[in-house]
Amino acid sequence: MTRYVLGRLGGVVLILLAVCLFTYLIFFKLSPDPAVMICGKTCTPERIDSIRTVLGLNQPLLTQFWEFLSGIFAGRDYGSVHCSAPCLGYSFQTNESVWSMITARLPVSITVAVGAAVLWLLVGVIGGLVSAVKQGTWWDRSAMGLALGGVSVPNYVLALVLQYVLVVKLQVLPFPSAVSFVDNPAVWFESYLMPWVVLAVGYACLYARLTRSNVIDTLAENYYRTARAKGLSGALIMRRHALRPALTPITTIFGMDFAGLLGGALITETVFGLNGIGKMAADSIAKNDQPVIMAVTLLAAFFVVIGNVVVDLLYTALDPRVRVVSA
Amino acid sequence: MSDELFVVDNLTVTLPTSRGPVDVVKNVSFTVGRDETVGIVGESGSGKSMTALAVLGLLPRGARTSGSVRLDGAELLGRSDRDLRSVRGNAISMVFQDPLSSLNPYYTVGLQIAEMYRTHRGGSRSAARKVAIEALERVHIPDAARRVDHYPHQFSGGMRQRVMIAMALCCSPSLLIADEPTTALDVTVQAQILELLAELQSTTGTGMMFITHDLAVISSIAQRVLVMQSGDPVEYGTAEQVFSDPRHEYTRMLLDAVSRIDDEVLS
Numbered sequence: 001m002t003r004y005v006l007g008r009l010g011g012v013v014l015i016l017l018a019v020c021l022f023t024y025l026i027f028f029k030l031s032p033d034p035a036v037m038i039c040g041k042t043c044t045p046e047r048i049d050s051i052r053t054v055l056g057l058n059q060p061l062l063t064q065f066w067e068f069l070s071g072i073f074a075g076r077d078y079g080s081v082h083c084s085a086p087c088l089g090y091s092f093q094t095n096e097s098v099w100s101m102i103t104a105r106l107p108v109s110i111t112v113a114v115g116a117a118v119l120w121l122l123v124g125v126i127g128g129l130v131s132a133v134k135q136g137t138w139w140d141r142s143a144m145g146l147a148l149g150g151v152s153v154p155n156y157v158l159a160l161v162l163q164y165v166l167v168v169k170l171q172v173l174p175f176p177s178a179v180s181f182v183d184n185p186a187v188w189f190e191s192y193l194m195p196w197v198v199l200a201v202g203y204a205c206l207y208a209r210l211t212r213s214n215v216i217d218t219l220a221e222n223y224y225r226t227a228r229a230k231g232l233s234g235a236l237i238m239r240r241h242a243l244r245p246a247l248t249p250i251t252t253i254f255g256m257d258f259a260g261l262l263g264g265a266l267i268t269e270t271v272f273g274l275n276g277i278g279k280m281a282a283d284s285i286a287k288n289d290q291p292v293i294m295a296v297t298l299l300a301a302f303f304v305v306i307g308n309v310v311v312d313l314l315y316t317a318l319d320p321r322v323r324v325v326s327a
Numbered sequence: 328m329s330d331e332l333f334v335v336d337n338l339t340v341t342l343p344t345s346r347g348p349v350d351v352v353k354n355v356s357f358t359v360g361r362d363e364t365v366g367i368v369g370e371s372g373s374g375k376s377m378t379a380l381a382v383l384g385l386l387p388r389g390a391r392t393s394g395s396v397r398l399d400g401a402e403l404l405g406r407s408d409r410d411l412r413s414v415r416g417n418a419i420s421m422v423f424q425d426p427l428s429s430l431n432p433y434y435t436v437g438l439q440i441a442e443m444y445r446t447h448r449g450g451s452r453s454a455a456r457k458v459a460i461e462a463l464e465r466v467h468i469p470d471a472a473r474r475v476d477h478y479p480h481q482f483s484g485g486m487r488q489r490v491m492i493a494m495a496l497c498c499s500p501s502l503l504i505a506d507e508p509t510t511a512l513d514v515t516v517q518a519q520i521l522e523l524l525a526e527l528q529s530t531t532g533t534g535m536m537f538i539t540h541d542l543a544v545i546s547s548i549a550q551r552v553l554v555m556q557s558g559d560p561v562e563y564g565t566a567e568q569v570f571s572d573p574r575h576e577y578t579r580m581l582l583d584a585v586s587r588i589d590d591e592v593l594s
Binding site: 221223233244 | 383385409411412413414415416417420421423425428429430431432433434435442443446447478480491494
C-alpha cells in the first residue's frame with residue numbers, strides 16, 4: 001500500500017512538471033514579449049533590455065524554466081527585489097506578488113466550491129434516490145424531466161435570471177459582496193447563496209440522474225434479491241445492499257468535480273463579481289498577465305491531479321475488490 | 328413419506344406484461360416432507376424459479392398469486408412484505424444459481440452471514456461472528472476463522488456456493504429452496520456441492536425444494552419430482568416412477584435428451 005501511494009505521488013510530480021513546462025512554453029514563448037508589455041507606451045530599447053535582464057528573459061529557455069521552478073520552492077531575485085518562496089513572480093498589471101494574489105482569493109473559491117458541493121450532493125443524491133425508489137411514478141418523471149432541463153441551462157443565464165428576479169425585482173437578496181463570515185455571518189450567507197445555487201444546479205441535476213440510474217441498477221442486482229431473501233429489514237437492505245454499492249462510483253465523479261472547482265469557478269465568480277481564483281483567471285487572460293495565467297493554470301492542475309489521487313486512494317478503502325488488487 | 332412440512336396447493340402466478348397478464352405458473356401443487364428433497368425440473372422459462380420466488384413473496388412488482396402455500400400449516404401467500412421477513416432466511420431460506428453475483432461484493436462473507444443471523448436471532452456482533460465461523464466450518468471451508476473476513480471475490484466458485492449454503496442454513500430453516508445451485512459450477516464441484524447438501528440434510532432434517540434443469544442432478548438427490556413445462560405441471564411423482572416410467576410425453580422427451588448423449592458416448 002505504501003509503495004502504491006509513493007508511486008502515485010511520483011506520478012503526480014511528473015504530471016505537474018509536464019503541465020508547468022507546457023504552460024510555460026505556451027504563455028512565455030508563444031505570447032507577445034513580456035518585456036514590451038511591461039514597458040508600456042513610453043518605452044525605450046534600453047528599458048526593454050533592462051527589464052529583460054531583471055526577468056531573466058535573455059537567458060536560454062531551459063535556464064528560464066529552471067529559474068521559474070526553483071523560484072516556487074526556494075524563491076528568486078528579480079534584480080534588487082527578492083521574491084521569497086513560494087515565488088510565482090509578479091503580476092505584469094499590478095506588480096502584486098502572484099502568490100499573495102492566490103492566497104487572498106483562494107478562500108473565496110473554496111467557499112464557493114464547498115457550499116455548492118454540499119447543496120448539489122444533498123439535492124442530487126436524495127432526489128435521485130427518491131426517483132429510483134419511485135421509479136416510473138409521477139414524481140420520478142417530473143424530477144428527471146426537471147433534471148434534464150437543469151443540466152441544459154447555462155450557468156451565466158441562470159445567474160443573470162436569478163440576479164434579476166431575486167436582487168433587482170423582488171429584492172430579497174443583496175448583490176453578492178465580499179463579506180467575511182466572521183464579520184457578518186448573515187450577510188456572508190446571503191452573498192454566497194446565489195453563487196452556490198447557480199453552481200450547484202447543473203451538478204445536482206447530473207448527480208440526480210446518475211444516482212437514480214445507479215440505484216436502479218443495484219436494485220436489479222442478484223445480491224439485492226439475496227438480501228431480501230435473507231429477511232433483512234428494509235432499512236438495512238437499503239443502506240447496505242442498495243446505497244453503498246450505488247453511491248461508491250459517485251465518489252469518483254464527485255472528487256473530480258470538486259477538485260476542478262477548487263481551481264476556480266470561472267463563470268460563476270465572474271458573473272457575481274466574486275474575487276476568487278476563477279475571476280482572477282478570467283481577468284489575467286483578458287489582460288495577458290502571463291505570470292498570473294501561469295499560476296492559475298498550475299493551481300487548477302494541482303487540484304485536479306491531487307483530487308485524482310485522493311479519489312483513487314479513497315476508492316481502495318470503499319471497494320474491497322480494488323483494495324486487494326492494489327495491495 | 329414423512330409428514331408434510333410444506334404444501335403448495337394450486338399455486339398460480341400471474342405477471343403483468345405489455346400484452347396483458349400472463350400466467351407463468353399454472354395450478355402447481357406439490358408437497359415437501361421433513362427430511363425430503365423434492366426436485367422441480369423443466370427448461371428455462373418453465374416457471375420453476377417463479378414458483379420459488381412466489382413462496383418467499385419475492386416476485387416482481389405487479390405479480391399476482393392465487394392458491395395456497397403453507398409451511399407447517401401456516402399460510403404464506405398474501406402476507407405482507409414485513410410479515411414475510413420473519414419467514415425469509417429464518418423458516419425458509421434460499422440458495423441461488425450464481426454465487427458470485429448473489430453475494431454483495433462490498434462486504435465480507437462473515438458480515439453477510441452475521442447480518443442475517445442477527446436479524447432473526449439477535450445477539451452481539453461477536454456472537455454472530457462465531458455463528459458465521461461455525462456455519463463456514465459446517466460447509467467444510469478450510470481455515471474458516473480466517474476466511475470469515477474475506478470478500479466474495481476471494482473465494483473460488485465452489486467455495487462461494489458453500490458460503491451461500493452456510494448462510495442459508497445458519498438460522499436452521501425448516502425448508503431450503505435451492506434454485507439451480509450447481510448450474511454455474513463445473514462438474515466435479517457440482518458433485519461436491521450435491522454431496523454437501525445431502526450431508527447437511529441428513530444432519531439437520533431440513534426439507535429441500537431443489538430446482539434444476541438437469542435431470543442427472545435430480546436423479547441423484549430427489550425423492551420426488553415435479554416436471555414443469557411453460558408454467559404447467561406436467562408430471563409429479565416419486566423419482567423412481569418419473570424416471571423409470573414417465574407418463575407424459577414431455578418428460579420422456581427430457582429423459583431422451585439425456586440418454587441420447589450417453590448413447591453416443593457408449594457407441
